[in-house]
Amino acid sequence: MIEWLLPTVPYLKAAHIAALFLWCGGIIALPLMLSQHDPANSRADYGRIRQATHMTYTLAVTPMAVVAVVAGTWLIFLRETYVPWLYAKLFFVALLVGAHAWVGHIVVRVGETKGRYQPPHPYLVVAAALIPMIAILWLVLSKPDLSWIEFPAWLMEPGNRQLPFEIPSR
Ligand code: HEM
Numbered sequence: 001m002i003e004w005l006l007p008t009v010p011y012l013k014a015a016h017i018a019a020l021f022l023w024c025g026g027i028i029a030l031p032l033m034l035s036q037h038d039p040a041n042s043r044a045d046y047g048r049i050r051q052a053t054h055m056t057y058t059l060a061v062t063p064m065a066v067v068a069v070v071a072g073t074w075l076i077f078l079r080e081t082y083v084p085w086l087y088a089k090l091f092f093v094a095l096l097v098g099a100h101a102w103v104g105h106i107v108v109r110v111g112e113t114k115g116r117y118q119p120p121h122p123y124l125v126v127a128a129a130l131i132p133m134i135a136i137l138w139l140v141l142s143k144p145d146l147s148w149i150e151f152p153a154w155l156m157e158p159g160n161r162q163l164p165f166e167i168p169s170r
Contacts, residue, residue, distance in 0.1 A: 002078070009078050012071045019067035024133050026061030027096075030103050031125035037110055050111050057107045065100055069093075084146035089139045092132040099129040 033053050037046065072093075076086065103125060109117045119125075 005074075005078055009075070012074050012078070016068055016071035016075060019064045019071065022064040023061060023068050023100075024096075024129070026056060026064065027100055027103055027129040028126055030056060030061065030107065031119070031122040031129075034103075034106055034110055034119045035122040037119060039116070046114075053107050054111060057104055061100070062104070065097070083143075084149055085139050085143050088146060089136050092135040092139070095132040096129060096136065099125070099132065102128065 030053055033049065033056070036049050041049070075081070106119050106125070110119055
């Protein structure tokens with residue numbers, strides 16, 4: 001345990017929560033912004049929506065996702081949360097990252113096909129992001145006791161095996 005880093009926990013948690021606020025808000029807002037694309041739009045409108053969605057995704061939502069994940073990863077070690085609710089939370093974080101990647105894919109498709117691509121219904125994409133978000137918030141705020149879940153023994157003890165490749169020594 002890195003004792004001298006413990007005073008940073010409140011700041012890391014604040015950074016974690018502020019970043020995930022923007023991350024989650026962005027993943028909900030982007031499908032709604034993208035749904036404004038309409039083949040009947042003028043070139044100027046198409047360009048404006050394209051620029052706004054591209055900038056939001058690359059300059060705000062993705063960097064905030066990185067900040068949230070990095071701060072969260074530090075919190076695991078500093079708060080020593082090696083407990084089942086955290087692993088359940090990480091499962092839903094993986095789903096959220098999948099939703100994030102899906103939104104990115106839609107931003108690219110819309111941008112590269114000059115409006116010929118019809119984005120999926122925004123509520124579908126919002127639901128794909130909201131479901132893991134709600135599950136994560138429930139897990140992290142109620143911290144349920146999931147110790148009754150039995151994990152296979154091989155997952156709970158060190159395998160004491162060597163890596164299948166040589167590690168260069170200095
Ligand atoms: C890889 C991504 C993530 C990791 C590794 C992570 C890890 C953590 C850890 C270790 C804590 C501290 C828990 C404690 O102090 O007891 C925490 C707090 C928190 N996390 Fe995350 N988290 C991640 C993503 C998220 C996401 C996506 C959300 C919401 C959608 C979220 C919501 C929260 C909230 C609300 C807290 C404060 C809870 C409290 O202090 O009681 N986290 N996170």
